[in-house]
Amino acid sequence: MLISTESLKKNINDKCILKDASFTIEDTDKIALIGVNGTGKSTLLKILAGIENYDSGTIIKKNGIKIHYLPQNPEFKTDCVWDEIQLVNSKNEHPVAEFELKSILTKLGITDYQSAMSTMSGGQRKRVALALALCTSCDLLLLDEPTNHLDNDMVEWLENYLIRSKSAIFMVTHDRYFLDRVCTKMIELDQGDLYIHNGNYEVYLENKETRIEQEKLAAHKHKNLYKKELEWVRAGVQARGTKSNSRLQRFEELRQKRFKQQEESLKINAAMQRLGNKTIECMNLGFDYPEKQLFHDFNYVLLRQDRIGIIGENGCGKSTLLDVIAGLKQPTFGTIEYGTTVKIGYFRQADQGVDLNTRVIDYIEEVSKVIEYDRMTLSASQMLERFLFPRNMHYTTLSRLSGGERRRLYLLRVLMQEPNILLLDEPTNDLDILTLDVLEDYLDNFQGAIITVSHDRYFLDRVVDKVFVHQEDGTFKQYSGGYSDYLIKSKDENKKVVIQKPIEKKKRSLLSYMEKKELEQLPEKMELLETEMETLDHQMNECQNDFAKLKELSDIRTQKEEELEILTNRWMELEEKKEG
Known part of the structure; x- marks a missing residue:
């Protein structure tokens, strides 16, 4: 056991964050903390990190436990990326090899190791902080929205990294595929109460649906019982004098009992202005900065009910393309025409x-x-009330809202404009799962066109029916379907190695001649792959300042690792079959 909490209580002003929170974190746990924006998820992370105090209760930590906390808005002790990562690495009991540090930075899109943090965007700074977290030797990683500001390839790499990590993980994230693949336990924070679900996101959904139905049933029974007792109490004065104190006390308990306001109160209903036949026509669009060409030759006529996803690496120009379509930036090349009814x-x-x-x-x-x-x-x-902002919050300043609450409020502001074409730039960042579910339902029924840039694979699969993927030559290639469909098609095109599920073991207990021969050859093949991986490690160590070469070698090593996993699974299968 790493951490045990008992009866934690925490209030911020008049808001209850934790009522009576009790849970444990084991050394192999990979836990997701989920809940509606503003419920106090980040606060609980800070309490576990020892940054914020709690009102009452106890926290018992394993002697000598090492905890690393990744906040949403990180701060640094130096202004240089490499100085910062070296400073963190020097405190490790077993420092990480220099080539590994640079490999992690490269995988997260940080290729200039001497960059000044003060000149970086918020997303770049968050990725540097994530690299620092992954390079830190610790027993427990506390991660607050680690997938924000990562492109799709980075998220997939981070998934695999955390799955293999020997550290326990306690994180806040709303990436539902990420939750399914990485996490083995869900802790739901709902209006001060904690609910623990042993399993992944799918298990949590099933458990939560059952719990909400039970709570509704209990509230309905309470209402009927209260109505009966109220009639009894309101009986005539003469009868009241003979009423038993115990029953009056029960009525008082029923009167004071409160049930949670169910989350279904969030409703995204908004009007849209009529959209004519002509929408937006993009002809040979291109955009250049003085030092870099982002994209060129983008041609598309937007259909009235299009659902389009834009995919590509960070910095390739996805947000710039939306800015150009929205009219906030002028294209370097090409033209855009808008229909008269477009809003x-x-x-x-x-x-x-x-x-x-x-x-x-x-x-x-x-x-x-x-x-x-x-x-x-x-x-x-x-x-505002439909968007879960009760009347007592209407005169609160934006500075007092959580990042997720501010994001939800901004979404309402956009929808209040009654648009008929929606441009969404990373709409899932900082939005809780409930808001995402309702937003996705709303987009299903939206009668206009939608263009979205997103790294959230679940969101893309759920909402879009075609994707435009940025290519190395600066063009966008169109694929039909969502993100998963694109992955399948792109792997077929590139003929990359695809990890297949282990073949189900046959009922026969004896190996065929070919299987015996295969089993004899497998150890030699596995040993050869391990030798090749060691060679790649040495090569990566020797080219630390050539980030392009480092990335190339890192990708090859990842491929070798996947091939080794396939061979290992096959060897285990044949050994089991041989032993019957």
Whole structure:
């Protein structure tokens, strides 16, 4: 056991974060902490990291435990990437080899190791902080939204890295494929209460549905019983004098009992203006910076109900393409034509230039004070309540909201504009799973066109029906289907090694002649692969300053590792069959 908590309580102002939280973290656990934005997930991580205090309860930690905490907004002790990572590595009991440090940075898209942190974007700084976390020797990794600002390839690499990691992991993330692959336990934080689910995301969904139904049933029974007792208490004055104290006490307990407001109260209902036949036509679009060409020859006529995903490495120009389509940037080449009825709603990675001293209600009313929907007129205040902002939060300033709450509020602001074409730039960043589910349902019924840039593979599979993938030559290649469909097609095109599931063991207990021969040859093949991997390690160590070569060697090593895993599985299968 690494950490044991008992009856933790935590309040922030008048908000209950933890009521009576008790749980343990074992040394092999890979735990996800999930819940609605603003419930206190980041606060609980800070409590475990020893950064924030709690009101009461106990936390028992294993003697000498080493904990590393990755916050959403990291801070650094130096201004140089390599100086920072060397500083962290020097504190490790067994320092990581230099080529491994550079390999991790390269995998996370940091190729200039001498970069100044002060000149980096927020996403780049978060990736540096993630690299520092992965390079740290520790018993427990506390990760707050580790997949934010990672492209799809980086997320897949991080999945495999954490699956193999010997450290226990306790993290906040809303990437549902990531939850399914990496995590073995879910802890749900719901209005101060903790619910523990042993299993992955699929198990959590099943358990939660059962729990909500039970809570609804209990609330319904309570309501009926309270109604009966209320009638009894309201009986005539003469009868009241003879009422038993025990029954009156039970009525008082029933009266004071409160049930949770169910999460289904979040409703995304918004109108859209009529969209004509002509939407947006992109002709030979290209965009260059003085030092780099991002993309060129982008041609597409947007259909009225298109569902398009944009995929590519960080920095390839995906967000810039959305900026160009939205009219915020002028293309270096080509032209865009817009239909007269087009009204774009652009949900960017951040609402840039917003004053955090603005009140919640004023932030929404800047766009519109009312919205017409389904023959109803809904005020900004009513829409806020539908987005899980109760009336007591309407006059709160934006600075007091959590990152996820601010993101959800920004989504409402975009929808209040009644757009008929939605541009979504990383819409899943910082949004909780409940909001994502409801947003996806809303997008299913949205009658206009949608173009989204996202690293969330689940979201892409759920929402889009075609993807444009950025190519090395600066063009975008179109694939039909979602992210998983694109992966299958691209692997077929490139004829890459695909890891197959181990073949099911046959009922025969004896090996055939060919299987015996294969079993004899496998150890030699496995040993050869291991030797090749050692050679690659030496080569990576010798070319530490050539990041292009380092990345090439790292990719080859990963491929060799996958081939070794396939051979190992096959060897184990044949050995079992041989032994009957």
